[in-house]
Structure formats: structure tokens, C-alpha cells
Amino acid sequence: MNTEAIIDLLYKIADDQLIIGHRNSEWTGLGPILEEDIAFSSMAQDKIGQSLVLYRMLNDLGESDPDTIAFMRNADQFHCCQFVELPIGEFDFSIIRQFLFDTSEIIRFEMLSSSAYEPLALASKKFKGEIKYHIMHANIFMKQLGNATEESVKRLQDALETAMPYALGIFETSEYEDAMMDEGIFAGEATLRNKWTERIEEVISNTALKLPDIGNIEPKTGGRYGKHTAHLQPLLDEMAEVLRIDPGADW
Amino acid sequence: MYGGGNLFEPMSKDALKEEDPVKLSEFEARIERGEKIEPADWMPQMYRRQLIRMIEQHAHSEIIGALPEGTWITRAPGFKRKLALMAKVQDEVGHAQLLYSAAETLGKSREAMINDLINGKSKYSNVFNYPAFTWADCCFISWLVDAGAIVNQMANAKGSYGPYCRALARITIEEAFHLKYGHHCVIHLATGTPTQRKMMQEAINRWWKPMLQFFGPPDRISAHTEVLMKWKVKMLSNDGCRQQWLDMYVPKIWELGLTLPDDKLRQNPDTGKWEYTEPDWDEFKKVINGDGPCNKERLAVRRTAEERGRWVREALRKPKSEYVVPLA
Amino acid sequence: MKSLDPRINRLDVPEERNTDFRKDPMDQLETYEVFIQPKVDKPFQHEGIVHATDQDMAFVFAKEQYSRRGTCSGIMIIKTADVFTTAFSDAGVSIYQKIKPASDPEDQKVNYEVFHLMKRGKQHTHVGIVRATSTEDAVFQAKMILDQGKPVFNVWVAKSDNIYISEVAYRDIWDTLPEKTFREAIDYRGAEKIKKFKDEQGSQK
Ligand SMILES: [Fe+2]
Ligand SMILES: [Fe+2]
Numbered sequence: 001m002n003t004e005a006i007i008d009l010l011y012k013i014a015d016d017q018l019i020i021g022h023r024n025s026e027w028t029g030l031g032p033i034l035e036e037d038i039a040f041s042s043m044a045q046d047k048i049g050q051s052l053v054l055y056r057m058l059n060d061l062g063e064s065d066p067d068t069i070a071f072m073r074n075a076d077q078f079h080c081c082q083f084v085e086l087p088i089g090e091f092d093f094s095i096i097r098q099f100l101f102d103t104s105e106i107i108r109f110e111m112l113s114s115s116a117y118e119p120l121a122l123a124s125k126k127f128k129g130e131i132k133y134h135i136m137h138a139n140i141f142m143k144q145l146g147n148a149t150e151e152s153v154k155r156l157q158d159a160l161e162t163a164m165p166y167a168l169g170i171f172e173t174s175e176y177e178d179a180m181m182d183e184g185i186f187a188g189e190a191t192l193r194n195k196w197t198e199r200i201e202e203v204i205s206n207t208a209l210k211l212p213d214i215g216n217i218e219p220k221t222g223g224r225y226g227k228h229t230a231h232l233q234p235l236l237d238e239m240a241e242v243l244r245i246d247p248g249a250d251w
Numbered sequence: 252m253y254g255g256g257n258l259f260e261p262m263s264k265d266a267l268k269e270e271d272p273v274k275l276s277e278f279e280a281r282i283e284r285g286e287k288i289e290p291a292d293w294m295p296q297m298y299r300r301q302l303i304r305m306i307e308q309h310a311h312s313e314i315i316g317a318l319p320e321g322t323w324i325t326r327a328p329g330f331k332r333k334l335a336l337m338a339k340v341q342d343e344v345g346h347a348q349l350l351y352s353a354a355e356t357l358g359k360s361r362e363a364m365i366n367d368l369i370n371g372k373s374k375y376s377n378v379f380n381y382p383a384f385t386w387a388d389c390c391f392i393s394w395l396v397d398a399g400a401i402v403n404q405m406a407n408a409k410g411s412y413g414p415y416c417r418a419l420a421r422i423t424i425e426e427a428f429h430l431k432y433g434h435h436c437v438i439h440l441a442t443g444t445p446t447q448r449k450m451m452q453e454a455i456n457r458w459w460k461p462m463l464q465f466f467g468p469p470d471r472i473s474a475h476t477e478v479l480m481k482w483k484v485k486m487l488s489n490d491g492c493r494q495q496w497l498d499m500y501v502p503k504i505w506e507l508g509l510t511l512p513d514d515k516l517r518q519n520p521d522t523g524k525w526e527y528t529e530p531d532w533d534e535f536k537k538v539i540n541g542d543g544p545c546n547k548e549r550l551a552v553r554r555t556a557e558e559r560g561r562w563v564r565e566a567l568r569k570p571k572s573e574y575v576v577p578l579a
Numbered sequence: 580m581k582s583l584d585p586r587i588n589r590l591d592v593p594e595e596r597n598t599d600f601r602k603d604p605m606d607q608l609e610t611y612e613v614f615i616q617p618k619v620d621k622p623f624q625h626e627g628i629v630h631a632t633d634q635d636m637a638f639v640f641a642k643e644q645y646s647r648r649g650t651c652s653g654i655m656i657i658k659t660a661d662v663f664t665t666a667f668s669d670a671g672v673s674i675y676q677k678i679k680p681a682s683d684p685e686d687q688k689v690n691y692e693v694f695h696l697m698k699r700g701k702q703h704t705h706v707g708i709v710r711a712t713s714t715e716d717a718v719f720q721a722k723m724i725l726d727q728g729k730p731v732f733n734v735w736v737a738k739s740d741n742i743y744i745s746e747v748a749y750r751d752i753w754d755t756l757p758e759k760t761f762r763e764a765i766d767y768r769g770a771e772k773i774k775k776f777k778d779e780q781g782s783q784k
Contacts, residue, residue: 025333026586028324028340029317030552032560033567033607034348035629035640041341042643045334049759052330067329087589091563129751136752137639144632148566155562238585242386243328249444251328251386251436281669287700289667289733322584334761345644352628355610361630362602369600382583413700418627425648427764435767442776506773508780548587551580554600555592564606567632572609575660577628578735579703 002183005176006117007061008079009186012174012224013108014054015080018070019232020101021047022239026088039137043098046130050123057119071240072247075233081223083166085232092155093163095145099138100167100200106131107195116184139203146207153208160204164212168219171196258308258374258539259301259485261474266297282483287413290356290579301484303357304373306415310350311368311375315549316396317343319379323389335432339393342425349421353414355577369554371541378465380543387440387447387454394433395458395500399465401426402495403487411483414579434503441507448508455504456512463530466493472532497525611637612662613645614655614694614705623655623705625694634658634743642752648762651753655705656743657692663714665734669699673730675722681715690739691717695731703735711736 024044031037055066063069083101088094109131112124145152171193180186197214204211222228243251267275274293281288288294317340324340327333351361367373378396383389404426408419440451467473467489479485487495501518504511515528538546580592608630614623626645631637637656646654668674688710694703707725711717717736760766 022325025324025337026589028337029314029321029344030556030559030586030590031344032556032563033630034314034344034351035631035644036563037344038341038348038647039640039643041337041344042647045337045341045759045761046755048330048334048337049755049761052334071329090559126755129754132749133639133642133752136749140635140639144636145563145566149562151562152566238325240328241326242323245386245450246444246446249447250439251332251443251447284670286669289696289699291664291667291733318584321586322582325585331761335767338759338762348629348644349627352610355628361607362604365607366600366602384583416700417702421626428762428767431764431767431769435769438769438772438776442772506777508776548580548582548592551592551594551596552582552587552590554596555590557600557602559590561606564608565603567608567636568603568605569609569632572605573660574605575610577610577659578612578662578664579625579627 001117001185002176002179003061005174005179005183006120006185007058007063008174008176009180010054010058010061010120012079012081014051014058015078016084016101016105016170017047017051017054019078019080019235020084020097021045021051022235023084023086023088024094024098027094032091040094043134043137046134050127050130053123053126057123060119067243071243073236075228075236076226078226078228078232078236079224080228080232081166081170081172082220082229082232083163083169083223085223085229085235086166087231089159090155092145092152092159095138095141096156096159096163097167098134099142099203100163101170102131102134102138103199103203104167104170104192104196106135107192107199111187111192114184115186120185142203142207142209146204146209156207157209160209161212164214165217166220168193168214168217169221169223172219172221172224174224258304259474259476259479260297260304262297262301262478267295267478270295279481282411282481287416288411289413290576297478298482298484299357301479302412302415303354303359305484306350306354306357306412307359307364307367308374308376310347310354310364311373312379313343313347313350315368315375315379315553317347318549318552319381319383319545320389320392322383323386326386328386332436336389336393339429339432342429346418346422346425349418350415352577353412353418356414356579358576360574365553365557369550369557371550374539376465377535377539377543378461379549380538380545381458381461382545384457385450385454387450388457390433390436390440390451391454391458392433393429394437395462395504396465397426397429397433398500399462399492399496401430402492402499403466406486406492409483410486417579438507441509452509455509459512460530463493463527464532464535466490466496468532468535469529494525497527501525608632610659611641612657612659613637613641614657614703615641615645615651616653616655617650619652621652623653625703628659638743638745646753646756648756648759650756652750653747654745655692657737657741661741662735662737663717665718667696667699667733668730669732671730673726674733675726675731678718678722681713681719683712686712688712691720691736692739692742693717693721693725694735695725696733696735697729697731699732703733708739709736 021044028041109124109127115121146156171189173189177188181188320340327336404419440447470488470490476485513528518525580594582588610628613626615626616623629637629640631640634656641654665674690708691711693706695706696703709720711720
């Protein structure tokens with residue numbers, strides 16, 4: 001099997017999961033209502049837990065150990081999409097990002113459940129329940145906030161428009177798309193994007209929100225190839241601040 | 252997490268005069284038998300007020316307590332610590348949720364409690380008015396401040412008010428994780444590299460006094476609380492809690508080769524009691540009344556969080572909704 | 580405001596505010612009672628409340644507040660306002676002793692869920708369903724059908740139509756709970772490291 005392609009795929013998913021989980025953990029203790037604070041924290045923990053599973057898989061393929069690859073790389077070595085590295089902003093942006101990103105993620109893992117790369121197929125099946133809950137959470141908030149007050153609808157609409165170019169960057173293709181399709185590892189970003197568009201359309205159609213004209217938006221790409229916004233390096237510096245005090249130490 | 256040093260309302264001798272003597276004696280007999288009081292039961296006004304005050308202070312301490320450790324949530328070193336600290340701080344927010352709910356059963360709404368916290372009308376544990384300068388401070392809190400909270404919470408879990416006991420039963424299970432996690436962190440720093448050891452020792456030096464103060468002023472200068480003890484509202488004296496904590500944790504700190512910044516600290520071999528330099532209780536009062544290193548920040552942050560979430564809650568609120576006091 | 584917490588620095592917390600903070604009424608939404616079923620063959624047990632906007636959201640909140648550890652196979656949600664509660668009894672006397680018939684046989688019967696409190700300070704447990712014409716009648720029917728003789732100190736009833744139970748198809752949302760060992764005390768063993776440290780200290784002396 002094409003190991004290079006698998007490694008590339010694993011990195012981008014793992015990095016997405018780590019960075020979005022890290023970002024969402026910033027809400028802990030600062031959420032809009034206690035109950036949501038707790039729910040959002042759990043979902044961030046799920047994401048980071050999932051990234052760990054994927055980094056272990058990379059470790060099995062000869063990459064460094066999870067703590068090293070997650071905490072010691074620089075921004076240009078990260079393969080996450082730019083979407084996940086953006087600051088949490090206000091709750092409107094965070095919930096829109098959850099909705100757009102997690103919808104792509106549930107479909108990605110549905111697709112990967114039948115991957116020819118067995119370990120990834122197994123992990124994808126295992127994550128299913130967790131992500132199902134995340135989607136339930138996102139959709140409930142979309143339905144509530146997207147149909148409520150003038151302010152909440154406007155905030156969500158604005159956030160949706162800010163987020164969309166970055167969200168489309170999720171589907172930036174890799175240099176291994178064809179190889180992965182040929183070998184049944186992953187059915188590809190284009191398929192994923194099509195399914196994603198259908199699902200977000202459906203949820204948004206049940207709100208007072210308007211879906212931006214996706215076809216005419218230039219996706220913010222580059223993340224998959226190590227090109228990031230100015231937000232990622234400071235995030236990574238912060239994440240590794242303690243570890244770097246004494247990288248050889250057991251913390 | 253939460254310590255002793257509850258601030259109770261001063262009680263006059265006449266406090267119970269207005270109460271129906273038959274109901275009062277039934278109420279006290281129920282507590283005497285070891286049965287819990289439930290929200291719908293008759294209870295003396297003073298019992299209700301003191302409980303609200305105590306449980307509310309406890310709830311505030313949990314939500315404010317999420318901030319000092321939250322300081323390090325994005326910087327925890329490595330996956331194991333990162334996941335654990337996220338879960339730990341989340342638990343503290345969860346504890347606030349459980350405790351506010353218990354206080355609500357006594358008739359004070361969560362809105363009113365949050366107002367009183369942010370406006371400085373009700374208190375929270377003083378220890379959270381101190382800053383977590385380094386990762387080691389965060390580890391100190393997870394292990395030793397939580398250990399102090401556990402001493403208090405285990406005692407209170409045997410108290411008389413059903414909803415509070417139920418909340419504490421859940422909370423103490425989670426605290427076992429906090430304690431073990433915190434200890435694990437401190438063990439790693441104390442037995443680690445010279446840099447790590449130094450960090451840990453410095454954190455201990457910073458936290459020693461606030462930690463001793465955590466349990467509240469000594470009994471000899473505290474308000475009298477006999478009735479509250481009889482009603483099983485207050486379960487252990489401040490000194491009792493402090494002694495228990497010293498007994499359990501000083502040896503565990505010493506065994507890691509760490510020192511405590513108090514030459515007088517020793518266990519009296521005759522009485523078994525720990526002796527220590529009395530912390531400055533005037534300073535304690537000053538800090539609890541708002542003039543500590545972080546009081547302003549803690550409340551300002553809570554307020555900002557509440558204000559930023561306001562549009563969300565406004566959007567979620569249904570026009571016809573009506574508040575009903577939770578059941579248990 | 581400058582903080583040691585980088586997250587707080589990103590929030591732009593104002594240094595001074597001159598007004599009192601005041602929440603609107605119902606700012607914290609309505610409350611919902613949460614019952615957890617730890618395993619498929621176990622009854623639902625009351626665990627507490629969540630503040631939420633409707634049952635769906637209450638479920639989403641309850642899941643992480645009340646079932647983020649251990650095992651769970653289902654959650655039942657009832658709006659607090661939809662639960663009818665009897666008075667409490669004590670000292671070994673069952674509340675059912677005070678319950679009298681309350682039914683008008685002409686009225687239409689519907690299903691009610693019934694919960695018992697078997698010990699003060701413990702939790703209410705789901706014990707079954709009765710058909711009744713009113714909440715009062717439901718308590719009386721519960722006395723006739725569900726009273727096992729042991730003293731019951733408090734009874735809750737709620738119309739079955741008003742309850743929310745998580746779908747069986749959603750049980751897999753709890754599947755990975757056993758793997759979340761980082762939330763458990765057992766994952767943090769330190770004794771060996773302490774022993775090694777002490778041994779080293781000893782050998783240095
Ligand atoms: Fe704790
Ligand atoms: Fe706590």
C-alpha cells in the first residue's frame with residue numbers, strides 16, 4: 001500500500017483534530033452557560049483523543065512519538081487546514097466552525113470506515129459515536145440560534161460568511177488523491193466536499209440563514225502543504241511553552 | 252474544589268424565636284435520626300439561609316476555581332497532561348453546575364447567585380485570588396488545594412441536606428481523579444530534572460500560606476456555629492479540617508524531598524497536633540474583602556464571560572418560559 | 580486587563596466597569612430533570628438537572644454533565660414543570676399511606692411514568708408506568724400497582740407524553756467511555772516513581 005499517501009492523510013486529519021480540539025478547549029470556564037461549557041469541553045477532549053489515536057498510527061508507521069510530533073513541530077510542518085487554526089472568536093464563530101468542520105469530519109470518517117487501510121477504518125468506526133454526538137450538538141445550536149433573535153441570526157450569518165472560504169479549504173486536495181482512490185484508501189476530497197455541501201444545505205435550510213454562494217468562493221488553501229495563517233505558530237508556541245522549558249524531561 | 256472557612260451569617264440568640272416549636276423539634280429529630288432533609292420539607296428560615304449561603308459560596312468557588320488552573324489549559328505539557336487538565340477543569344465547571352442546582356432547590360435562582368458573585372456580594376474560596384505563575388502552581392492546585400477541598404467535602408457529604416449530599420457524592424468521586432492526577436504531576440516535577448524541582452519548590456513556597464488560610468480562621472476567632480453543627484450544616488471545624496489536611500499531606504510533600512517554608516512546622520509528638528506559624532489573618536480578611544492579587548481579574552473575567560454569552564442565552568430563551576424550582 | 584492566562588488576554592477584559600451586573604429573568608433558561616440508565620437492564624435514576632431551552636438541548640447537555648464517566652445506555656429528560664411530586668414522609672412511614680383514591684372513572688386515562696424515593700438523601704428511581712386520569716390518580720394507581728411494601732418516602736409522576744428518552748440508535752455515543760481513562764484516578768499511579776526516588780536519595784546518603 002502507498003505508505004506515503006497514508007502518512008500524508010493521517011497527518012492532515014490528526015493535525016485538524018489536534019488544532020480544533022486545542023482551540024475549542026480555550027472555551028473551558030468561559031462558555032455562554034455552564035452546561036454548554038461542559039459539553040464543549042468534552043467535545044474538545046474527544047477531538048484531542050482522536051488526534052492521539054491517529055498520531056499513534058503514524059508512530060506505528062515510523063514517525064516520532066505522539067508528544068514529539070504534536071508539540072515539537074513548527075507551523076510549516078503542520079498539515080491542518082487553516083480553518084481550524086483561526087482564533088475561537090465569539091461563540092457565533094465557534095459554533096459555525098463546529099457545524100461546518102464537524103459535518104465534514106463525520107462524512108470523512110464515514111468514508112474512511114471502509115478504507116483499505118485497516119487501522120484507519122477501525123479507528124473511523126470507533127470515532128463514529130463521538131462525532132455523532134458532536135453533530136447533534138452542532139445541529140441543535142444551528143437550529144436554535146439560527147432561528148431565534150435578530151441578533152443571533154445576524155451573528156450566525158456573519159460568522160458563516162467569514163468562515164466559508166476557510167471551510168472550503170478543508171477539501172484542499174493532496175498530491176495523492178488518485179493513488180488513494182485507486183488503492184481504496186480514501187475516496188477523495190471532491191467526493192467529500194459534494195456530500196458535505198448537501199448536508200450543510202439541509203441543516204441551513206431549516207434556519208433563517210442563507211448559505212453563501214459556495215461555487216463562487218475562493219477556498220483558503222495551503223494548510224495541507226504547510227502554508228498557514230499567522231495564527232498557527234503562536235498557537236503552537238503556546239501549546240509547547242511548558243514542554244520546551246525542558247524538552248527532555250518527563251512532565 | 253472548596254475549602255473550609257465558610258462565611259456564615261452571624262446568628263443571634265433570637266434567630267429561632269419566630270419558628271414553630273413543634274415543627275422545629277420534628278425537624279431536629281429527623282436530623283438526629285440521621286435522615287436527610289429534602290427540599291419540600293419544612294425547615295427553619297435560618298437553616299435555609301445558611302445553607303444557601305454555604306452552597307452558593309461552594310458553587311462560586313468551583314467556577315472561579317476553574318480560572319487559576321485554566322491559566323495553563325492551553326499549555327499543559329504533552330497529551331496526557333493536556334487531556335487530564337481539560338477534564339479536570341471541566342469537572343470544576345461541572346461541580347459549579349451541580350452545586351448551583353442544589354442551592355436552587357432552596358429557592359435562590361442561578362441568575363441571582365451569579366449576580367451576587369459578580370457584584371461581590373457573595374464570597375468564594377480565598378485561595379483562588381492568588382495567581383498560578385507557572386505550570387507547577389497549577390500542579391500544586393490540582394493536588395493540594397483539591398486535597399483541602401476533599402477534606403471539607405467528605406465531611407459535608409455527611410451533612411443533613413439531601414440535594415447537597417447528592418451533589419457532593421458525585422463530586423467526591425471526581426475529586427479522587429483530581430487528587431491522583433495532581434499528585435502524579437507533582438511527583439513528576441519533584442523527582443524530575445533540577446529545573447522541574449526548582450519550579451515545584453517555588454510554587455510550594457508561594458502557596459503555603461494561602462493553603463493554610465484555605466481552611467478559614469482558627470476556631471477561637473471564628474463565629475460560633477453550634478446550631479449549624481447540630482443541624483449538620485457545618486460538619487467540621489476550620490481547625491479540624493486544617494489538621495486533617497496537614498496530617499495527610501505534609502508527609503507526602505516531605506517524602507518528595509520538598510520543603511515547606513515554615514520553621515515552626517512540626518507534629519507535636521504528645522498531642523499529635525500539627526504546629527505551624529499562624530498565617531496573617533488580617534491579610535486573609537483583606538484579600539477576602541476584595542483586595543488580593545487576583546480578585547479583580549477573577550470577577551472581571553466571570554463578568555466578561557457572562558456578557559459575551561448573553562446573546563446566546565437571549566436567543567435560547569423562550570418567550571413563555573417560566574422558572575420552576577428544581578426538584579431534588 | 581493583563582492576565583497570566585493567554586486565553587484571557589485574547590478576551591479583552593475591561594479594566595474597570597462602573598455599573599452593577601444584572602441578569603435578565605430566565606437568563607439561565609428553564610430546568611429539566613435528568614435520569615440516567617447506566618445499563619440496558621437497569622432502571623433510569625435521577626441524577627440532577629440541566630438548564631436548557633428544550634428537551635433536545637437538555638439531552639445534549641445532560642449527556643456530558645451526567646454521563647461522561649462510567650457506563651450509560653440511555654437518558655430520560657423531563658421538564659421540571661412537568662413532574663408532579665407528592666409530599667415527603669420519614670421515619671419508616673411510606674408516603675403511600677397518605678394516598679387516597681382521586682379518580683373520576685369517567686375521565687380519559689393516559690400513561691404516567693412513576694419514580695420512587697426509597698431513602699431520603701438518595702435518588703429517585705423509575706419504577707414503572709401506570710394508566711391514570713390525573714397526576715393525583717397516577718399516584719394512587721402507583722400505590723395500587725407499584726408499591727412493593729417497602730416504605731417509599733416520595734413519589735414523582737410525569738405524563739409519558741411529556742418525557743424524552745434518547746433513541747436506542749444513539750447508544751453508540753457512549754461507546755468510547757471506557758477508553759476515556761484520562762478522567763479516572765486509576766490512570767495516575769505514582770508509587771513506583773516515589774519509590775525509585777526514595778531509593779536514590781537513600782543511596783546518596
Ligand atoms: Fe477538584
Ligand atoms: Fe471541584
